[in-house]
Amino acid sequence: MIWVILAAAIIYKVWKVLRKPLKYWSDRGVKQSKPWLLLGDTWITLFKRKSFSEFTEWLYNMHPNSRYSGCYQFYIPTLVLRDPELVKQITVRDFDHFTDHRTFIDSDDDPLWSRNLFSLKGQRWREMRSTLSGSFSSSKMKIMFNLMNEAADNFVQYFVNKNEDLIELEMKDTYTRYTNDVIATTAFGIKVDSLVQPKNTFYLMGRRITNFSGLLTSLKFLGYLLIPTVYKKLKICILDKIASEFFHRIINETIRTREEKGIVRPDMINMLLEAKHGIQQDYQDVVQDYSDNTFATVHESNDITKFRQLKSLTNEDITSQAVIFFFGGFDTISTAMCFGSYELAINQDIQDRLRNEIKRTFEENNGQITYDVLLKMKYLDMVVSEILRKWPPVSRTDRVCTKPYIIENKSPGEPKLYIDSGITISIPIMGFHRDPLYYPDPEKFDPERFDQADKIMDYPYFPFGCGPRKCIASRFALIELKALLFKLVLHFEIVPSSKLQQPIQIAKGSFTPAIKGGFLFNLKKLSL
Template sequence: MWWILATVAAVAVGYWLLTRPYKYWLEKGVKQGTPSLIFGDIGATIFRKQSFPDVMVMLYNACPNTRYSGVYQFFLPTLLVKDPDLIKQITVKDFDHFVDHRSFIPEDIDPLWDKNLLILRGKKWREMRTTLSPAFTSSKMKYMFTLISQSGEQFVNYFLKKDENLITIEMKDTFTRFTNDVIANTAFGAECDSLRDRENEFYLMGKEATDVGGIWRMLKLIGYLVIPRLYKFFKIPLFSRSVTDFFTNIVKSNIQSREKHGIVRPDMIHLLLQARKNELKHDESEPVQDTGFATVAESETNKDVQNTKREITDEDIISQALLFFFAGFETVSLLMCFMSYELAVNPDVQKRLIEEVDETLEACKGKLTYEALLGMKYLDMVVCETLRKWPNAVALDRICTKPYTIEPKYPDEKPVYLENNAVVWFPVFAIHRDPQYYPEPERFDPERFNDENKVNIKPCTYLPFGSGPRNCIGSRFALLETKILFFYVLSHFEVVPVEKTEIPLVLTKKQFNLTAENGFWLGLKRRVHLIRK
């Protein structure tokens, strides 16, 4: 009989230990949903029953009429902040309490990952951000415009040479080849043509570095979250040795060649080398014309170059270039995929955009200029609406770096005390789909961002590139690259649905990022009467 009692007691204690962490928010007076044992609120995504964006919308709506609610990543309590005013307060006004992102990779096991701007914390992040900030201004985008434009022309010429009126392609594969070539050219000083040379080493290494869809890669990432100490003990790196060696060698040899032969090239390595010599400064006066409404302005706190004493090593340059690649290869190509899908299923929008493309091309006498591209208002509206409906980040995070109290605003609220290392989420995808901010949120409507309407968009309800000093440093580059590509594509083709096009688009349940379950199959229909020599 005693062993039965012992078993029952052990089960009871085990159950108590498993359920105890899920009372964390309730004990703080914060409403929460119903987390599952062990997996908390993300089990549906872990077991591929529901896409992460859909899970985020579910969590956003689980506790209506609240500014925030409690959720759990496995056993990790996370505060889901839904109120735009509170998001602004945390990311801007009280930024000093929420400086860092949560790093899912333990420190000191992957040097290239440890040193990148996304992962750096505290003082190290401030110094690196301030040092790199001048490299991403509007004037520096103009500096790199020619290189990106060359890649855009190379991309469209590949399809123009095909003797087909309708070319069926999978857009994700196609656009990652374009973004690979752009990043190789602008960040690593390497020229590629991944549409023709489909197995080039740069593309294969980039694909391996950014692959998060495979089951083993997913399990590896989950392991970083669940058993970080074990991963750190065995020093399990994020990137394979082949990826690390490839990018290290290409950047170091590039730096040595430039310094030896005095080579100057309008790309990211040149700008980072300037930063190393303290020759990279913020422009006295940035041009009024910028890359678009979605561009996030650089915080004044990130411009104080005079107080920066950051010494930039070759490893720092390699790490930032790799992050640039990591972000540009995947996220920008997905923006292009979603935009091509929306143009295909909204032919009226595409028709109007093509008219603007043709008018711009005629105005600049057949040769696209930086100023002409940035003057395309409807193109900017279409890009902005794509980022509204399909934001790059499903959610953004911050770590509480100094104890912080969220003061009550309504009678049913209590002060919420956040300790050091408390995790905060901003549910971007769900906010962008909230009908109180965007009526008929499922409808693709670029007019939300026309001159009359965009001024009425409530701050922090549009967050495609984040908010505050820790926003995305590469927003200008991403927007410029996307606009250039679609300008060249629509100059010669229409994007149309084909037999394999999935309408409506179904989001994948296999990854945490935002992408289509069965790919983005679309057609490029040749505009025969407008083919230019």
């Protein structure tokens, strides 16, 4: 009997020890989730009870009457914000306390992953951001637009040339071929056509380096979260080694060729090479650039003027920035296009209105579409803005507290919250975008929300993040989306395939939003 009592006492003691870290928020008077031992709240996505985007929305709605609540990524306490003013306070006004994203890999372990703009921290991030900002101004986008426009033309022409009036496609795979070709030409200086050559090396390596599905990758992330010291000693890389070596080789060969032969091409490599050789950006051109002031466009923070630019970049730095650009554009833009196609397919009145604007613009400009022409298309901008509201490709972003901070209480029962350095702050973009308080009938696809943008300017809308660490390439992403939508809707009617599962269900095991059964649509040829 005594052994039973002893065993029970030991089990109880172990349970208390394991349970204590999962009371971090409740001990501070913060409403929190109901985490599992060892797994925290991660069990919900780990066991595929919810998709990552659904999980994000669930966290946002967990305590609807609180400005924030607590959850746990395994044993890591995370504060979930649900008050727009608090988001602005943390990401903008008090940015100095929350300068970094959460990362868990040292530069020595996987430099291609850890040296990119997203992963860099502190002063190094400030210098890199300042150095790269000018590469994404509207003037630079105008230069790169011709490359992007050519990729959109090639994409659409491939299907126009098919001797079929109705073409059935799985759109996720199809759209990644467009985003791949855009990134190849604008970021790596390589021309490929991934529809004509579906197994070209660049596309296959791009799929390989951006593929985070599968047990092995999950174990890598899990290991870095739970036993980072062991993984660092073993030098286990997150990114696929073969794909990483491929992109290293491509960048090094491109740089060597351009420097030896004096080749200048209007792409990102050229802009990064300018930075490598110490050509400084004009701050004022970057921060005062409002020539493409569409609703979703992110403008560079005035704080950029406080940052010192890097004197030069290494080839490793250039490769890392090019690869994160691949990450930022390969999957997210194709995902936005997939859900955009879905919404246009089931809302034919919206598709027809968009097509009318496209045809009118096409005729008025004699078929010559430019960066400035796309920016003037109001309804196209409304449609893209609504796609990014309802289906943000990145459902949440984060910040890490870098200096101790206090969130003052604003209502009875709310604690004065002390946030220690190292605590993760989560900003659930999907939750804000689907909140009926800000967007009535949020499940409805309604571009008219953005008809008069000033009416909802104070509402939380941040498909590209917020504050100084918001996405540097929003202009690029928006024009890439608009260029393809313009050409596609001009030549085709997008209709659901009979094989499309309706109503759609979000795939539970997907990190980025996807639907069960795939994005199956038909392109119905139109005569111009």
